[in-house]
Amino acid sequence: MTSMQTMDLPLRKVGSGKVREIFEIDDSSLLFVATDRISAYDVVMDELIPDKGRVLTGMTEHWLALASDIPNHLISMSLADLPSAVQDYAEELAGRFMIVKRLNMLPVEFVVRGYLVGSGWAEYKRNGTIAGMPLPEGLREADKLPEPLFTPATKATTGHDENISEATAGEILGEKRMATARDYSFQLYKMAAEYAEQRGIILADTKFEFGVDADGETVVLADEVLTPDSSRFWPADEWKPGSNPPSFDKQFLRDWLSGLDWNKEPPPPTLPQDVIDGTRRRYIEAYEAITGKFFDTYMQERRS
Ligand code: Q0Z
Numbered sequence: 326m327t328s329m330q331t332m333d334l335p336l337r338k339v340g341s342g343k344v345r346e347i348f349e350i351d352d353s354s355l356l357f358v359a360t361d362r363i364s365a366y367d368v369v370m371d372e373l374i375p376d377k378g379r380v381l382t383g384m385t386e387h388w389l390a391l392a393s394d395i396p397n398h399l400i401s402m403s404l405a406d407l408p409s410a411v412q413d414y415a416e417e418l419a420g421r422f423m424i425v426k427r428l429n430m431l432p433v434e435f436v437v438r439g440y441l442v443g444s445g446w447a448e449y450k451r452n453g454t455i456a457g458m459p460l461p462e463g464l465r466e467a468d469k470l471p472e473p474l475f476t477p478a479t480k481a482t483t484g485h486d487e488n489i490s491e492a493t494a495g496e497i498l499g500e501k502r503m504a505t506a507r508d509y510s511f512q513l514y515k516m517a518a519e520y521a522e523q524r525g526i527i528l529a530d531t532k533f534e535f536g537v538d539a540d541g542e543t544v545v546l547a548d549e550v551l552t553p554d555s556s557r558f559w560p561a562d563e564w565k566p567g568s569n570p571p572s573f574d575k576q577f578l579r580d581w582l583s584g585l586d587w588n589k590e591p592p593p594p595t596l597p598q599d600v601i602d603g604t605r606r607r608y609i610e611a612y613e614a615i616t617g618k619f620f621d622t623y624m625q626e627r628r629s
Contacts, residue, residue, distance in 0.1 A: 420627035428536025531556035
């Protein structure tokens with residue numbers, strides 16, 4: 326089992342997030358890598374969750390295959406297609422990298438919500454709205470919304486994303502691009518929510534990122550897609566309106582953290598081995614529940 330903190334690869338790093346890294350291959354392609362880092366309450370833990378990056382990459386691959394009618398950035402997940410400069414890292418990268426088409430990223434996050442939680446619930450309690458749109462009265466936390474809602478956000482340079490209206494997203498991106506990416510987002514959410522529901526999983530909400538192709542025209546789905554880091558997945562049998570249901574993947578870690586007197590500011594507490602193992606198990610269970618495939622099978626395919 327190989328595990329990854331940060332990737333020091335002999336390629337130029339062009340983006341780095343809390344748990345993902347992105348490197349330049351050439352003018353038209355990038356190497357997108359999902360590490361095993363995990364964050365909770367926006368703090369990255371010191372320990373890794375082995376295979377977490379592979380689980381997320383495998384889920385992204387699964388959803389992209391189901392949504393093959395939407396243009397996406399994935400070029401290859403084959404070891405043979407890795408640039409020669411990183412062939413020595415093939416074992417570490419296997420299953421956790423995507424060679425992707427280099428896009429001009431749209432500076433808006435495409436969030437779709439089917440349930441009333443998180444910042445959506447906070448706004449509804451305050452104003453009776455989500456993203457400024459009025460909702461029926463009397464909804465409870467985690468209630469299913471009458472219809473999925475598009476609640477775009479801008480990537481704030483520091484701290485949290487800022488929710489914006491659809492009209493503002495249209496002003497930033499141009500109406501046509503915004504509408505194309507919005508419609509793709511609804512289509513993806515509805516497909517995935519229906520698919521997950523049949524497997525006993527609720528897709529409460531999710532966030533998509535899009536870019537524009539070199540032709541300056543084609544709107545292309547990018548980044549990780551419908552993973553536990555970009556979405557809230559709940560086990561359907563634990564959903565109870567009136568309380569915030571546990572997320573499939575991180576609840577095990579959050580439950581352990583909540584028993585400590587940690588103030589949710591760095592430095593994070595040291596994760597014991599049983600919390601690492603339990604969290605890894607939950608990620609793998611999520612992969613297997615969603616894809617219907619054994620994680621070991623995914624890895625066998627990705628190592629050869
Ligand atoms: C995505 C991000 C990450 C931090 C750049 N296909 C693409 N073309 C051009 N740019 C990107 C992509 Cl995916 C791109 N991000 C978001 C990813 C770490 C931030 F791995 N940044």
